[in-house]
Amino acid sequence: MEFYGFVHFGMNTMTDREWGEGHDDPAAFDPAGLDADQWVAALKSAGMTGVILTCKHHDGFCLWPSDVTTYSVASSPWRGGRGDVVAEVADAARRHGLRFGVYLSPWDRTEASYGSGTAYNDFYVAQLTELLTRYGPVFSVWLDGANGEGPNGKVQTYDWERYYAVVRALQPDAVISVCGPDVRWCGNEAGDTRPDEWSVVPRALQDAERTADRSQKADDAGFARLVRSDDRDLGSRAALAGYEDDLVWYPAEVNTSIRPGWFHHAAEDAEVRSVDELFTIYLRAVGGNSCFLLNVPPARDGRLRDTDVAVLGQLGRRIEDFRARRIEAATVTVSSGSPGDVASAWPGPAPGRTPWRPDDTDPLPAVTLAFAAGTRPVAAVVLGEDITQGQRIEQVVVRGRRDGRWTTLAEANAVGYQRILTFAPVEADAVLVEVSQARDTPVVARVAAIGAAIGAAS
Missing domain, CATH: 3.20.20.80 (Glycosidases)
Incomplete structure (x- = not known):
């Protein structure tokens, strides 16, 4: 709710x-x-x-x-x-x-x-x-x-x-x-x-x-x-x-x-x-x-x-x-497994949608959103676990790509039902979410990139 x-x-x-x-x-x-x-x-x-x-x-x-x-x-x-x-x-x-x-x-x-x-x-x-x-x-x-x-x-x-x-x-x-x-x-x-x-x-x-x-x-x-x-x-x-x-x-x-x-x-x-x-x-x-x-x-x-x-x-x-301001036009790729509906299950709960579960042997589970329109000003990323499977993520890192270089935008040690990570607007043509630590294989319900508000500095 x-x-x-x-x-x-x-x-x-x-x-x-x-x-x-x-x-x-x-x-x-x-x-x-x-x-x-x-x-x-x-x-x-x-x-x-x-x-x-x-x-x-x-x-x-x-x-x-x-x-x-x-x-x-x-x-x-x-x-x-x-x-x-x-x-x-x-x-x-x-x-x-x-x-x-x-x-x-x-x-x-x-x-x-x-x-x-x-x-x-x-x-x-x-x-x-x-x-x-x-x-x-x-x-x-x-x-x-x-x-x-x-x-x-x-x-x-x-x-x-x-x-x-x-x-x-x-x-x-x-x-x-x-x-x-x-x-x-x-x-x-x-x-x-x-x-x-x-x-x-x-x-x-x-x-x-x-x-x-x-x-x-x-x-x-x-x-x-x-x-x-x-x-x-x-x-x-x-x-x-x-x-x-x-x-x-x-x-x-x-x-x-x-x-x-x-x-x-x-x-x-x-x-x-x-x-x-x-x-x-x-x-x-x-x-x-x-x-x-x-x-x-x-x-x-x-x-x-x-x-x-x-x-x-x-x-x-x-x-x-x-x-x-969610950036909908994006191509999603994952480090292993099938992405399911991970890139379309926000805002709100996603009953009936399929979360992303990486392979159990995946050493660094990651989701990448590549923006169809090229570089966009990004100001936040929304993440969420499938809490019917528990809360598992212990560290997540968000990076943005511009001119082929990746820069760290935000980090967190817990996600749970939902985590909104905000940062100063940056120009990027892709966002990468890496689960660097977890208590068990992470089950991710949603990953969304949020564009900057009109007039926000980049």
């Missing part, structure tokens, strides 16, 4: 908070202009494929009429107490062709049973069941580990295995993200990516993600821009030493917000990230073997601000322009 949206909306939007304390008067929730179609259309304009809604944040206020609490939209004046934000967003997503996902905070600052153990787990499972049975297919269940109770606060032991079992039973196609076994948090909320991102990691990392030890513990805006220096290497041979017999497939997701905060604050209306910054994060995330989850928060009236909508549209056009 590559790129999808987060929508933080709820009581915090009304009270101008990031972490509500709970127990706010439900009468405060009355977004008269709520327009889920506007939200989803704006996300789609950016090129997103899905939307995840904060159905309940840490304050405990539910955006759907839950049967197990009165602290919900049913107690508010919005839609006369008969509204359901979750239903409206899920329906809008379907209308616009986006997948729908749910965020349900395990931490609940309103529910009296929080900290009691089994009673709260029963409560949480009941709410999870409501979200997974009332709103159609769910592609992601996003489990946040944040908890700011402090050393003297309530301690609740989450029954993660029970939560996972409920998801598997009710929405078997959903991935369980962050505090779950399927999709891994990248380690920060700044949109930062590791130089080389691996999907194959020690199983012990899954256990670590189930605790709140490394999650946010305070309502601190600085956390959203913190880039952690630890665990910068999770999947190299050195990082896997001692774990070789206990590995898991645990791909990363990069999450950040279009604004400094996760919820809308009028004081931040002039601090919306630029299209240049967002496109850079996109290239590094979607082009760095990660998914990109971008938060876009609606305002108190229930609508996205014009600035956010405009930037999203600009981002979508920038992404489309990047894809349109």
